[in-house]
Amino acid sequence: MLVTKAIIPAAGLGTRFLPATKAVPKEMIPLLDKPSIQYVVEEGIKSGVKNFILVTGKNKGAIVDHFSMDSDFLARLETKNKAELLGNLSKIPSIAHFMSIRQDEPLGLGHAIWTARHAIGKEYVSIMLPDDIFIGPDPGLSQLIKIAAQEKCSVVAVQEVPKNQVSRYGVIDVKKQFSPNLFQVRDLVEKPSPEDAPSCLAIVGRYVLSPNIFEALESTSVGAIGEVQLTDGIQKLIFSGEKVFAYKVKGERYDVGTPLGLLKASVRLALQNQKYSSAMLDFLSELDREMIVLQGKAAKQRFSSSL
Numbered sequence: 248m249l250v251t252k253a254i255i256p257a258a259g260l261g262t263r264f265l266p267a268t269k270a271v272p273k274e275m276i277p278l279l280d281k282p283s284i285q286y287v288v289e290e291g292i293k294s295g296v297k298n299f300i301l302v303t304g305k306n307k308g309a310i311v312d313h314f315s316m317d318s319d320f321l322a323r324l325e326t327k328n329k330a331e332l333l334g335n336l337s338k339i340p341s342i343a344h345f346m347s348i349r350q351d352e353p354l355g356l357g358h359a360i361w362t363a364r365h366a367i368g369k370e371y372v373s374i375m376l377p378d379d380i381f382i383g384p385d386p387g388l389s390q391l392i393k394i395a396a397q398e399k400c401s402v403v404a405v406q407e408v409p410k411n412q413v414s415r416y417g418v419i420d421v422k423k424q425f426s427p428n429l430f431q432v433r434d435l436v437e438k439p440s441p442e443d444a445p446s447c448l449a450i451v452g453r454y455v456l457s458p459n460i461f462e463a464l465e466s467t468s469v470g471a472i473g474e475v476q477l478t479d480g481i482q483k484l485i486f487s488g489e490k491v492f493a494y495k496v497k498g499e500r501y502d503v504g505t506p507l508g509l510l511k512a513s514v515r516l517a518l519q520n521q522k523y524s525s526a527m528l529d530f531l532s533e534l535d536r537e538m539i540v541l542q543g544k545a546a547k548q549r550f551s552s553s554l
C-alpha cells in the first residue's frame with residue numbers, strides 16, 4: 248500500500264495562542280527555530296508523503312508561502328552567503344507538492360477533512376494534525392503507514408493518557424489486542440467523560456484512512472462540541488464493516504497547540520540540538536539551583552512560622 252498524500256487541517260483560529268495569533272497562523276509560531284508545521288511536513292516527507300493538502304482558513308497565507316519556492320529570496324540570501332540558514336526548508340519544495348484548500352465554515356475537524364475530498368482518489372490517505380508533534384527516532388506517521396500496509400486497513404495513532412484527561416481526545420474501544428502496541432478497534436468516541444471512556448487509549452493526531460472516509464464524513468452529523476467529528480466518520484467506517492486498527496506510536500508527543508506544550512517541546516528539542524543543548528542545560532541547572540534556594544527559603548519560613 249502506497250500512502251503519498253497527507254491532509255493537514257490548519258484552518259483553526261488559534262485562540263489558545265491569542266494575542267500572538269491575531270495576524271500570524273498558529274502553525275507558523277516557532278518551535279525552537281522552525282515553524283511548528285515544518286516539523287509535521289518533515290515527518291510526512293520522511294514517511295514517504297509527496298503531496299500535502301493544507302486545509303486552511305482566513306489569514307493562513309503565510310503557511311503556503313513558507314513552503315513555496317521563492318527564487319528571489321533564495322538569490323538574495325545566496326549573495327549574502329546565508330542560503331544555508333534555510334536548512335531543510337530549501338529542499339522541501341523540490342521534494343513535495345503543496346496544495347491549499349479553503350474551509351469556508353468552521354464546522355469541525357471532520358468537515359475540514361471532507362473539504363479535501365477532491366484532492367484524493369481511491370487511495371489510502373494520511374491525516375496529520377499539526378498540533379501534535381512527535382519526537383523520537385521513528386517518524387510517527389511512518390509507523391502507522393507500516394501497520395496500514397501490513398494489515399491492509401485504516402490505522403489511527405494512539406497513546407495512553409491519564410483517565411482525567413480522556414475528555415480532550417477521541418478514545419478507542421478495543422476489540423482485540425494483537426501485541427503490546429497493536430489493537431483492532433471496536434468503536435471510538437470523541438471527547439468522552441472519564442466515566443464513559445471505553446479506555447485510556449487516546450487518538451493522537453496521526454491517521455491512515457481508507458478512501459471511504461470521505462463518503463462516511465459526507466453523512467456524519469454534528470457530534471461532540473457541536474462540530475462534525477473525524478472520530479465519528481471513522482466509527483462509520485467500522486460500522487460499515489471496515490477493519491480499523493490502532494497503533495500505540497513510539498515517541499514523545501507534545502501538544503504544541505497550547506503555549507505550555509510548545510514551550511515543553513522547545514526545551515526538549517533544544518536539549519537534542521547540538522547548537523543549543525549545552526547552553527540549555529546550563530540554563531536549566533541555573534533554574535534548578537534557584538528553585539532549590541527558593542524551596543529552602545520557603546521551608547525555613549514555614550519552620551519559623553510554626554514556632
Ligand code: G1P
Binds near residue numbers: 356378437452477478
Ligand atoms: C482532535 C481529534 C481528537 C484527537 C485530538 C488529538 O481533537 O478530534 O479525536 O484525540 O485531536 O490531538 P482536538 O484537539 O482538535 O479537540
